[in-house]
Amino acid sequence: MQLRYVFSELGQGLRRNLSMHLAVILTLFVSLTLVGLGVLLNQQANKAADHWGSQLQITVWLCKAEDSSAACTGEVTDAQRDAIVAVVEENPEVAGYHLETKEEAFEKVKELVGPERFEGPNPAATADDMPESVWIELKDAEQFEGITSAVRGLDGVSGIRDMRETLKPIYGSINALKWGALGTAAFLVLAALLLVGNTIRLAAFARRKEIGIMRLVGASTLYIALPFLLEALVTALVGVVLAAGALGAFMYFGIHERTADDLKFMPWIGTGEYWTAVGAIALLGPVLTLLPTLVLTRKYLKV
Amino acid sequence: MIRFEKVTKSYPGHAHPGLDQVSVDIEKGEFVFLVGSSGSGKTTFLRLVLREYKATSGRVYVAGKEINRLASWKVPRLRRDIGTVFQDFRLLPNKTVSENVAFALQVIGRSRSDIKKLVPETLELVGLDGKGDRMPDELSGGEQQRVAVARAFVNRPMILIADEPTGNLDPTTSVGIMKLLDRINRTGTTVVMATHDAGIVDQMRKRVIELEHGKVIRDQSQGVYGAQA
Numbered sequence: 303m304q305l306r307y308v309f310s311e312l313g314q315g316l317r318r319n320l321s322m323h324l325a326v327i328l329t330l331f332v333s334l335t336l337v338g339l340g341v342l343l344n345q346q347a348n349k350a351a352d353h354w355g356s357q358l359q360i361t362v363w364l365c366k367a368e369d370s371s372a373a374c375t376g377e378v379t380d381a382q383r384d385a386i387v388a389v390v391e392e393n394p395e396v397a398g399y400h401l402e403t404k405e406e407a408f409e410k411v412k413e414l415v416g417p418e419r420f421e422g423p424n425p426a427a428t429a430d431d432m433p434e435s436v437w438i439e440l441k442d443a444e445q446f447e448g449i450t451s452a453v454r455g456l457d458g459v460s461g462i463r464d465m466r467e468t469l470k471p472i473y474g475s476i477n478a479l480k481w482g483a484l485g486t487a488a489f490l491v492l493a494a495l496l497l498v499g500n501t502i503r504l505a506a507f508a509r510r511k512e513i514g515i516m517r518l519v520g521a522s523t524l525y526i527a528l529p530f531l532l533e534a535l536v537t538a539l540v541g542v543v544l545a546a547g548a549l550g551a552f553m554y555f556g557i558h559e560r561t562a563d564d565l566k567f568m569p570w571i572g573t574g575e576y577w578t579a580v581g582a583i584a585l586l587g588p589v590l591t592l593l594p595t596l597v598l599t600r601k602y603l604k605v
Numbered sequence: 606m607i608r609f610e611k612v613t614k615s616y617p618g619h620a621h622p623g624l625d626q627v628s629v630d631i632e633k634g635e636f637v638f639l640v641g642s643s644g645s646g647k648t649t650f651l652r653l654v655l656r657e658y659k660a661t662s663g664r665v666y667v668a669g670k671e672i673n674r675l676a677s678w679k680v681p682r683l684r685r686d687i688g689t690v691f692q693d694f695r696l697l698p699n700k701t702v703s704e705n706v707a708f709a710l711q712v713i714g715r716s717r718s719d720i721k722k723l724v725p726e727t728l729e730l731v732g733l734d735g736k737g738d739r740m741p742d743e744l745s746g747g748e749q750q751r752v753a754v755a756r757a758f759v760n761r762p763m764i765l766i767a768d769e770p771t772g773n774l775d776p777t778t779s780v781g782i783m784k785l786l787d788r789i790n791r792t793g794t795t796v797v798m799a800t801h802d803a804g805i806v807d808q809m810r811k812r813v814i815e816l817e818h819g820k821v822i823r824d825q826s827q828g829v830y831g832a833q834a
Contacts, residue, residue: 511697512708518655519760520684521712 311529315505316536322501323537329497330541330590333490334583335548336483341579342549343480346571347473353410353569360446362386362453363460364434366404371460378434382458389456390436393449397441407432414569433460472568491590498537498594502530506602527599534591542587546580606764606795607631607654612663614649614819622661623649625819631797633763636790638806639799640830641816647799650816651766654797655687656680668763685713688757688765688794692772694749696741702728702752703737709756727759731785747778751785758789765789767798771805779805803830 316323364383365374378386383401390399408429412420419426440446450462506513516526553576561570609629615622624646631637639647652658653665656672665672668686675683696705703724710720728734731751741749750770757765767786771779783805790796800806806813806829813828814821 511695515695515697515708515756516712517681518684518689519709519713519756520681520686522681523678525712525714 308525308528308532311509312532312536315509315529315533318508319501319505319533322497322504323533326494326497326501326537326591327540327544329490329494330538330587331544331548333487333494333590334541334545334587336487336490337586338545338549338579338583339552340480340484340487341582342552342571342575343476343483345575345578347476347480349569349571349575350469350472350476353414359465360438360440360450361463361465362390362436362438363463364436365458365460366433367430369433369460373455374458374460378458382456383434386436386453386456386458389452390438390449393452395440395442395445395449397439399439400437402435402437404429404432404434407435494590495594498534498591499598501533502595502598502602505530505533506598523599527595530595530599531592534595535588538587538591541591542580542584545583545587549576549579549583606633606635606668607797608664608666609650609653610664610666612653612660612665614653614658615661622819624653624660624816626663627816627819627821628663629814629821629824631795633795634790634793636787636796636809636811637798638809638811638813638828638830639797639816640801640806640813643801645816646819647816648768649819651768651797651799654764654766655689656683681713685760686763688760688762690750690753690757690765690767690770692769694741694746694753694773696749696752696756698741700741701737702733702739702741702744705741705752706755706759709759713760715760723759727755730758730788731755732781745778746774747781750774750778750782754782754785754789758794762794764795764797767796767800769800769802770798771800771802776804780808783809806830 363371364378364386365371365376367377369377387399387401390396408420408427408431411427411432415426420428438449440449446464450464453459454462513526553571553573557570607629608631609627612624612627613622614624627646627650639650641647649658653660654667654672656665656667656675660673667683670683672680672683697708700708706724706727707720710723715723725734725737728737731754733748733751733755736744736748741752744752750773754770765786770786771782774782779802786796786798787809810827810829812826813823813830815823815825
């Protein structure tokens with residue numbers, strides 16, 4: 303197939319309809335950025351949930367060797383631990399539980415702060431500095447008083463952390479941001495689809511003479527539609543690149559520079575999650591422009 | 606080459622069909638005039654051959670294929686065997702004469718070397734050698750129509766369809782175009798021409814098919830425009 307015509311048409315089409323293409327690119331850019339943001343926030347929420355568990359969890363800290371809690375008289379003994387686990391197991395409010403060892407707790411801290419501070423001859427902490435804990439999953443977030451009162455005061459219990467109180471506002475704001483971004487993106491995606499449709503209509507009108515002759519002399523439908531499809535692809539690619547840049551800026555200035563340093567107590571998304579979001583918009587962008595193009599070229603360029 | 610078997614084409618919202626039970630057989634290499642008043646069905650006939658329309662009933666055969674049943678992706682290939690010329694030339698104003706003719710080959714994917722050979726050859730055939738670099742608006746109406754004929758014929762189609770090709774031309778220029786179409790016909794190309802031009806039809810003495818209200822009312826070899834012969 304001779305593609306010289308296709309490419310010269312592509313260049314001409316992009317120039318001829320420059321303002322429409324810019325409108326499509328800008329709309330795509332903003333909507334894809336918001337979609338990418340939604341994907342990132344979703345991963346952030348998942349990451350936090352992996353680390354802390356869900357809102358249905360409460361954590362029972364067991365006494366460690368030099369515990370600051372007044373309830374502790376020394377490190378929890380095997381008998382005390384067994385008694386606590388037995389109470390948890392029998393409680394009807396408990397859906398399940400997990401006994402976290404000192405080593406597990408240590409690994410979590412290393413992951414959060416970075417392992418380099420725990421290496422060498424003078425580490426910041428060792429596994430022995432970490433408390434053991436029981437992570438309890440509730441059947442119902444509202445039914446928790448039975449288990450907390452049953453466990454509180456048992457020998458070997460240093461304290462109880464109610465995850466619902468800590469996590470609710472964090473999950474709440476992450477979710478609100480996520481749905482805000484995705485909701486706004488949905489409207490912009492619709493606008494992008496309509497803009498692409500209008501652009502095609504204009505382009506088909508501007509080329510109606512050529513298209514009429516092409517049909518008459520027997521050019522294939524694909525050949526006629528190819529400049530339109532390539533235009534759609536080019537605008538999508540520009541939109542995706544811009545959005546990927548904006549997301550990169552968000553990752554760097556929004557998370558890496560600020561939050562990740564100030565708010566070390568929770569794990570933050572990184573490069574891996576960024577590429578997942580970029581992958582998602584790299585798929586979505588071309589779909590958003592190619593889909594209306596395919597539908598409308600079938601309509602306007604019918605043989 | 607072209608066969609209509611009881612072909613009817615009706616348009617939604619119109620009481621009378623554009624073509625009504627038309628049966629016609631046009632052999633390879635024939636020259637046929639399609640005459641009749643406006644609205645008699647000439648253009649409908651031509652569009653059915655091009656498969657721009659599908660017949661409502663009956664069968665249309667072009668080059669041995671029943672084109673009503675042709676899958677739509679095969680329609681472009683059918684059209685490569687048919688050249689088309691219109692009253693209004695339909696040249697691309699921003700392309701030179703050569704580019705206009707070459708366009709028809711480019712868009713069906715012919716190689717550059719084919720185009721380099723065929724375009725000047727065809728321009729010479731239609732009497733436009735040396736004018737390949739002109740723009741269409743620098744040419745007279747007759748010359749523009751020659752470009753259109755060159756574009757229709759450059760791919761050496763089996764059939765040439767002309768819809769009132771002399772409708773915008775003065776009589777002297779029209780004669781030139783007719784000579785050209787006759788020359789193309791002599792290469793073995795079937796020519797079907799719809800026209801209102803009585804003088805030309807009478808002069809050429811070719812087969813005449815007359816349509817009225819979508820029906821064939823006369824089919825005469827070596828015919829004339831009016832029914833008096």
